[in-house]
Structures are given as C-alpha cells and as structure tokens.
Amino acid sequence: MSKYYYIFVLVQLTSIFTQHHLTEKQKSNRLILNFANPILLVYYMDLTYHKTKIKNLLIMLCITLKKVYNDLDVETQMIRKGGSFTTIITGWPKVEDTSLLASVVRIIIYVTWWIFMTRVTAILTLSIVLTALLSHQYKNLQSYFYSLDDIFQADDAEVNHEEKELKYIEALKIGFKLHSDTLWCTRQCQEICSVLYSGQIIVNVYVLCVVMLQVVNTERTFVNTVTIISTGVATLTSSGFIMWNAGDITFEAALVPTAVFSSGWHHCRGATSARVRRLLITAMIRAQKPVTLQGFGIIAISYKSYISNLRTKLQMANDQARVELCQEYWQHFPVESSFFSPSDAVSVKCFVVTILYFLCFLFLYLIIYLSDGSFTTVITAWPDVEDNSFIANLVRVLNYLVWWALMARVSAASTLIIITSIAISHQYKNLQQYFYSLNDLFETDVQRKHDEVETKYVDALKVGIQLHSNTMWCTRQFQVVCNVVYSGQITITVSALCLLMLQMVGSERTLSNALTIAATMLAVLIATAMIMLNAGDITVEAALVPTAMYSSGWHNCRGATSAKVRRLLVVAMMQGQKFTVLRSFGIVEISYQSYLSIVKSSYSGFSLLY
Structure with missing residues (x-):
C-alpha cells in the first residue's frame, strides 16, 4: 500500500x-x-x-x-x-x-x-x-x-x-x-x-x-x-x-x-x-x-x-x-x-x-553554467585578462593547476576535520553505551555473590571514568588543532554570504544569475554545515554522558561500596555536566545554534552594507 x-x-x-x-x-x-x-x-x-x-x-x-x-x-x-x-x-x-x-x-x-x-x-x-x-x-x-x-x-x-x-x-x-x-x-x-x-x-x-x-x-x-x-x-x-x-x-x-x-x-x-x-x-x-x-x-x-x-x-x-x-x-x-x-x-x-x-534542477543549472561560460577565473598580477598570447594562456593553465592542487589540500584538511569530529562524537556515544551496559552486571550475574558483582562493577566504573577522561583529552587536543580551521571557515562563510547577497541585488535578475547565486550560496552553507554540525554533535553527545552514568546501576550497591560508588559518580557527573563545546576565535561556539546565528549575522551584515 x-x-x-x-x-x-x-x-x-x-x-x-x-x-x-x-x-x-x-x-x-x-x-x-x-x-x-x-x-x-x-x-x-x-x-x-x-x-x-x-x-x-x-x-x-x-x-x-x-x-x-x-x-x-x-x-x-x-x-x-x-x-x-x-x-x-x-x-x-x-x-x-x-x-x-x-x-x-x-x-x-x-x-x-x-x-x-x-x-x-x-x-x-x-x-x-x-x-x-x-x-x-x-x-x-x-x-x-x-x-x-x-x-x-x-x-x-x-x-x-x-x-x-x-x-x-x-x-x-x-x-x-x-x-x-x-x-x-x-x-x-x-x-x-x-x-x-x-x-x-x-x-x-x-x-x-x-x-x-x-x-x-x-x-x-x-x-x-x-x-x-x-x-x-x-x-x-x-x-x-x-x-x-x-x-x-x-x-x-x-x-x-x-x-x-x-x-x-x-x-x-x-x-x-x-x-x-x-x-x-x-x-x-x-x-x-x-x-x-x-x-x-x-x-x-x-x-x-x-x-x-x-x-x-x-x-x-x-x-x-x-x-x-x-x-x-x-x-x-x-x-x-x-x-x-x-x-x-x-x-x-x-x-x-x-x-x-x-534535485534534477541542478542538472539544468550545470547546462546553463557550461553554456554561459561563466567560470570564475583565477585573477593574477600577470598575465592581463586581455592578453590572449600563447605564453599568457600557458601561464593561466599553470595557475589553474596550482590552484586545484591547493584546493585539494584544503579539501583534505576539511575532510580530516570532519572525520575527526565524527570520531569524537561517536566516542562519546560509545561511552554512553558502556555506562548503560554496567547495569547488566547486576541483572545477568545472578549466580554470583552480590559482593563479587559490586567489585566487578566498581572496576568497570573506574574504567569508564578513565575512558571519559581520555575522551575529554582528545576533545581538548582537537580544539587546539582545529581552532584556525574553524575560525577561517566562519570568516569565509560570513564574507561569502554577504557578497552573494550583494551580488543578488546588484546583478541582472535572469534565470542563469539566480541559479548561479543560489547554487553557490547553497554550496557555502553545506560546506560550513558539514564542519559545524559534526562539531555540534560532540556537544550533544557529551551532554548525554552524565545521564548514562546515572543509569549505570549504582543504586544496586550496598554498604561501604555504595558510599564509594556515589563519591565516584558525583565527581564524574559534575565533570561530565560541564559544557563541552569547540570554539573558534576562542569565543564563538561551534554548534547547531551558532550555525543558525552565522546565517542570521550574514543577512544582518548584508542589510547594513546595502
């Protein structure tokens, strides 16, 4: 049906x-x-x-x-x-x-x-x-x-x-x-x-x-x-x-x-x-x-x-x-x-x-793009744009080859950032599943003595807390490595969106121009989203770790073990409840909300300039 x-x-x-x-x-x-x-x-x-x-x-x-x-x-x-x-x-x-x-x-x-x-x-x-x-x-x-x-x-x-x-x-x-x-x-x-x-x-x-x-x-x-x-x-x-x-x-x-x-x-x-x-x-x-x-x-x-x-x-x-x-x-x-x-x-x-x-309209845009010959050239100090000599064309070819090689490196760096952020967010998710699984120790090992299960639970809990500490260390290292990339990406995105909006106002309003501007703007937003939304996943998944700790089965412990476990959990959960977020420029948060804020800021900047 x-x-x-x-x-x-x-x-x-x-x-x-x-x-x-x-x-x-x-x-x-x-x-x-x-x-x-x-x-x-x-x-x-x-x-x-x-x-x-x-x-x-x-x-x-x-x-x-x-x-x-x-x-x-x-x-x-x-x-x-x-x-x-x-x-x-x-x-x-x-x-x-x-x-x-x-x-x-x-x-x-x-x-x-x-x-x-x-x-x-x-x-x-x-x-x-x-x-x-x-x-x-x-x-x-x-x-x-x-x-x-x-x-x-x-x-x-x-x-x-x-x-x-x-x-x-x-x-x-x-x-x-x-x-x-x-x-x-x-x-x-x-x-x-x-x-x-x-x-x-x-x-x-x-x-x-x-x-x-x-x-x-x-x-x-x-x-x-x-x-x-x-x-x-x-x-x-x-x-x-x-x-x-x-x-x-x-x-x-x-x-x-x-x-x-x-x-x-x-x-x-x-x-x-x-x-x-x-x-x-x-x-x-x-x-x-x-x-x-x-x-x-x-x-x-x-x-x-x-x-x-x-x-x-x-x-x-x-x-x-x-x-x-x-x-x-x-x-x-x-x-x-x-x-x-x-x-x-x-x-x-x-x-x-x-x-x-x-999505087939993207194919229409591609046809218009090729027929108009509206390829954005790389403008250099020499040769002049009017120079059509053989040497000038040869230099242009070399310029394009260098530019593509540079963009390949940039794409590789962006891909590495995305892969690393995905790995960290899934590590937090994996950490959640680990803490949830600790509750199974009391439900499955019913044939063992309760004291033995408690000892096994405490050891496993310490391993989980150590994993959490190591994951937060990875997050801090990732922040240090990617700070410049995030800062540069935000700057490029805001500037590109403002310029595209100005171009939309100033250019002739034809179908070709409209599709070109819309496709470029969409590409900029998607490229930024791939970086910022994956970084936002780290914040979301890290915030769920204290809940997983709370649901790990600590209430099944008794006596002195219960007091020991609660002290461990209080310290670990207080640390886990601290806001884990990546930043650019040291102040701008990389998250879902900041992505929406950047789009709004770009429009505000366009309104101010126009």
Whole structure:
C-alpha cells in the first residue's frame, strides 16, 4: 500500500508542470499541499522504520513501569486528557476536464488522500499519546516519591524506626530506578519523533505564512475571511497539541527533584541519614537537568517555543507584505526583469517548491553554467585578462593547476576535520553505551555473590571514568588543532554570504544569475554545515554522558561500596555536566545554534552594507 502513497505524492508534484489554468484559490491550495504532503509522507516512513522501538517504548510506559508503582489518580488524569475543503491538484486530469473518466479519477484521488491523511492523523495521535504517557509518568513518579513519606507517618507499633528506615531506603532505590527508566523512555521518544517534530514545525511555519499572504492578496469577503481564519486556527491547534504535550514533559520532569526532596529523608537518623542524603544528592543533581524534546536537534518543543514560532510566522508574513508593497510600487517604473517580475509571484513560489523537491534542477543549472561560460577565473598580477598570447594562456593553465592542487589540500584538511569530529562524537556515544551496559552486571550475574558483582562493577566504573577522561583529552587536543580551521571557515562563510547577497541585488535578475547565486550560496552553507554540525554533535553527545552514568546501576550497591560508588559518580557527573563545546576565535561556539546565528549575522551584515 505504501507505494501508492509515493505515486500519489508524485502525481501531485507533477501538476506544477501540467496545470497552468488554475484560479488563485487552486494555486494556493496546490502550493500548500505540494509542500506539506511529501513531509507528511516522511512521518509515515519514519515511524514505520521505528515500529519496534515504538512497541518497546509503549510496553515500558504502559506495563513495565506501572508494575512497580501506579498512582490511580494520575492515570485517571492521563486518560481524560486526551473548514473549508481543500481540493487536490494532480498532474491529470486537468481542472477544466469534466468528463466521466476525469470525475472517477478525482474520486479515486480523494479516497487515496483521505486514507493517506488517516495514516498521518494516526501518527500524530501516536506522538501525542506518547508524550502524554511520558508527562504523566513523570507525574506518577512525583506521586511515588511523595508517598514515601507515609512510611514514617504510618502508626504501626509492630515496626520500629530502624525497620522503617530500611524500608524507605529500598523504596527510594526503586524510585531512582523508575526515574532512570523514564529518562530512557524520553530518549526513545526523542529518537522516534524527531523527524515528526521537525516536519511539523516546517509545515506549520509554511502553511501559516501562506495563509497570512492570502490575507494580504485575496478579496476580503466573508467567505474568504472565514476560510483563512479556520485554516489558521486548525494549523495552530494541531501544532499546539503536539508542542504543548511535549512541553508537559519538561514541566513535569522539572518537578521530580522537589518530590525527591519531599520524600521524607529528614526522618532518617545517624548513619542512615548520611547514606540517604548522599543518595538524594546524586539523584537530584541528575533530575535538575532540564528534560526537553527537540526538533532539528536544536529547537526545544515546549510552550515557549510554540509562542516563539508563532511570532516568527507573523514576522515573516509582515516582511513578505512589505516586499509585495515595494513590488507594487516598482510596477509604475519601466524596470525590466526576466525572472522575479511581480506579476509572476505565484509562479516564482511554485518554482522554489520545485527546486526543493526535484534535485534534477541542478542538472539544468550545470547546462546553463557550461553554456554561459561563466567560470570564475583565477585573477593574477600577470598575465592581463586581455592578453590572449600563447605564453599568457600557458601561464593561466599553470595557475589553474596550482590552484586545484591547493584546493585539494584544503579539501583534505576539511575532510580530516570532519572525520575527526565524527570520531569524537561517536566516542562519546560509545561511552554512553558502556555506562548503560554496567547495569547488566547486576541483572545477568545472578549466580554470583552480590559482593563479587559490586567489585566487578566498581572496576568497570573506574574504567569508564578513565575512558571519559581520555575522551575529554582528545576533545581538548582537537580544539587546539582545529581552532584556525574553524575560525577561517566562519570568516569565509560570513564574507561569502554577504557578497552573494550583494551580488543578488546588484546583478541582472535572469534565470542563469539566480541559479548561479543560489547554487553557490547553497554550496557555502553545506560546506560550513558539514564542519559545524559534526562539531555540534560532540556537544550533544557529551551532554548525554552524565545521564548514562546515572543509569549505570549504582543504586544496586550496598554498604561501604555504595558510599564509594556515589563519591565516584558525583565527581564524574559534575565533570561530565560541564559544557563541552569547540570554539573558534576562542569565543564563538561551534554548534547547531551558532550555525543558525552565522546565517542570521550574514543577512544582518548584508542589510547594513546595502
């Protein structure tokens, strides 16, 4: 059945080339759906790929964690929580075709579209259910820790205070294990829903911008107003259901340390009190780290980001409205433009969508590039550009050979930087798996004495801490080696983007020039992204190491070994929680956020120069 969805989306996209006699409403519908449906199809593909992880995650959330402790009130809360028709424009039949065959094909297309949207709705519903389960599991965890205080409050004359303390410590360890498992579920949810969150953000930003442009361009009748408002509200509501439930996870996870603190530890006395306080410090240090789901690896899915995205959409629509007003103003002047003429605004938008989804336009660019002979030559002091003598041409050939040899070295250096950064980030990931695997020592070696397993665990933990120290040493060495490369790359990127933007404003607006500038800008951004995003992976993976340490099974140790292990973990986790980031110029962070900042800075520099 999946192959029919691919054919369906492809038939929609081909309408860009075959359907030319559309109304403005139909063009707007095609513009939205041709952009949104391929991304929605990715949702289905991605969750199909992760179906095993989804199954394991649901079993963990709904069965395994609930076996240990389940607050019925929280479960009840979780259970309770819980326009105009847009036509589909395809490559065939044409909108003017009213024959019986065309009508039958349209019915089949609509049925396929509804089945497709049913799958997408099921996927979005699944993501909402997962986030609701996670947020209420954190709430359930809070209730569990609060309930531990009842151990000491119970009026049971047959149980003395020392027995209550032992019962409290065992229950506290179970709570820490539940917290560790819930964090694992959160990581699995992030991995499963990452593509969905990223795609949802793109679709919502795009759809709302198009809707706001419709407000500016369409006739302001009652029907059009109701249609636009209902579409905007539906988009905001669907985005809100996803982002709000994900935001609940961050909110509820942040309350867990307070619940741990209120679990009744102050009732313990003597040596037991000291032991409990050390347990609580280790657990609360980890619990106080913010728990967030992210889109694109950098955008936090939360209440705050929902408001931020809405403001971004309003700002983009406002900027586009200003551009259209300027275009309307320049229509009164005899300025020729063969590509971005104001009368072809919709065609230009469709052309941009076509570029995004059809990489074959790069081949078109290559043909134009070769036919124009627009090769950027290497300008040297001699020979002059007008000199066409044999010696001048021979010198130019030598110059090009030297230039290509130089660029080969530069490419080799950049490749080495990328390979090294990938190796370091995967070493941090490998380190995480090592610490997670330590918990298996207590679960698999059940035939050994507990003291022998503890000794083996302590030795393995020391090996892991040494590995972590060595990995951080590698990171520092990499920073020293690559500082100049990162600094130079940022300088080149900002300068190149500013110059390309100035060239875009100053050059003749033809198809050849537009494609040349766009391809060059894309190449610069990709080259920089390959370096900066891989370096950003180091920061992301290094930040996950303390979580792996926390989940290594330390709560299974007892007595003097437990105290020894907690001291080791506190020191190691405090070091692991320090921000690991590569820098250029000694101050500019090389990360996902800085990559976006560089692009914004380039545009700001262009605005200042222009």
